[in-house]
Amino acid sequence: MRSLFHSRVSAAATVEPVPTVFPIIEGANIAAVFVGKRVAGDFYDSVRVSPERVLFGLLDVAGRREGNRGILAAAQEIFREFGTELFSRPDINESEAMTELSLRINRAIIETSSGVRSCPAFIGCYHEKFGTLCYTNAGHTPGLLRDGKGITELTSGGLPLGLFSHATSDAPTVGLEKSAALLLVSRGVVECEGHHEKRGEEFGLAAIKQLLQSAPASSTPELCASILKAAGEFSGDSPLCDDRTALALIRNA
Numbered sequence: 001m002r003s004l005f006h007s008r009v010s011a012a013a014t015v016e017p018v019p020t021v022f023p024i025i026e027g028a029n030i031a032a033v034f035v036g037k038r039v040a041g042d043f044y045d046s047v048r049v050s051p052e053r054v055l056f057g058l059l060d061v062a063g064r065r066e067g068n069r070g071i072l073a074a075a076q077e078i079f080r081e082f083g084t085e086l087f088s089r090p091d092i093n094e095s096e097a098m099t100e101l102s103l104r105i106n107r108a109i110i111e112t113s114s115g116v117r118s119c120p121a122f123i124g125c126y127h128e129k130f131g132t133l134c135y136t137n138a139g140h141t142p143g144l145l146r147d148g149k150g151i152t153e154l155t156s157g158g159l160p161l162g163l164f165s166h167a168t169s170d171a172p173t174v175g176l177e178k179s180a181a182l183l184l185v186s187r188g189v190v191e192c193e194g195h196h197e198k199r200g201e202e203f204g205l206a207a208i209k210q211l212l213q214s215a216p217a218s219s220t221p222e223l224c225a226s227i228l229k230a231a232g233e234f235s236g237d238s239p240l241c242d243d244r245t246a247l248a249l250i251r252n253a
Helices: 002-012 069-087 094-113 205-214 220-235
Strands: 028-035 042-050 053-060 121-127 132-138 143-147 150-154 173-175 181-185 244-251
Touching: 028 042, 028 053, 028 220, 042 069, 042 244, 053 069, 053 244, 069 094, 094 121, 094 132, 143 205, 150 205, 181 205, 181 220, 205 220, 220 244
Parallel strands: none
Antiparallel strands: 028 244, 042 053, 053 121, 121 132, 132 173, 143 150, 143 181, 181 244
């Protein structure tokens, strides 16, 4: 089994990640948007893993894009293959499956990079029937969940992936009420620097929360695009030194 795993990882190191086609979700919609040319390690993916579950994730592998492609491809292979294997049964413990999936992606990153490679990651599994989200946040920027009570931060429960082979993160479950919106943004959005009188300041999570609170409730592409547009206006014409990515899931039924 170990040699087979090594073979898959070695082969993945020579290819590009497969483009993501988001699955259709009953009673919800999901989308991601990024700006500019990829220069760093942002990566998102989503796959249907059972008749009622959709898996998605946003990762940020440290380093430049030209050195990250093989690592991203290996992580995607584990995400899709083992994610489907772990989450396909109707009677699973989602928290245990999420922990196991994170461990396997973590080890793929370490083995493909032949050492330490920090990879903050937010991985979620949405259950269509129950409207629940099981997630793990491994050193990633907080996920932002907007509902009738306001905005809740889904904060990190562990270290980034790619650092220690046996490191684990918490995998709690939250419920999404109708019209609830989950927003994920990469570090490049939060930390982009302002221009002119804002020079030296970061866009920041607080500004993103304000935008999310007032954003329309129904369109995930528009929500993502509005966040990235605001970050772009804040930073002006400054060249992108990091990727900027937003991913959103909205429950509409």
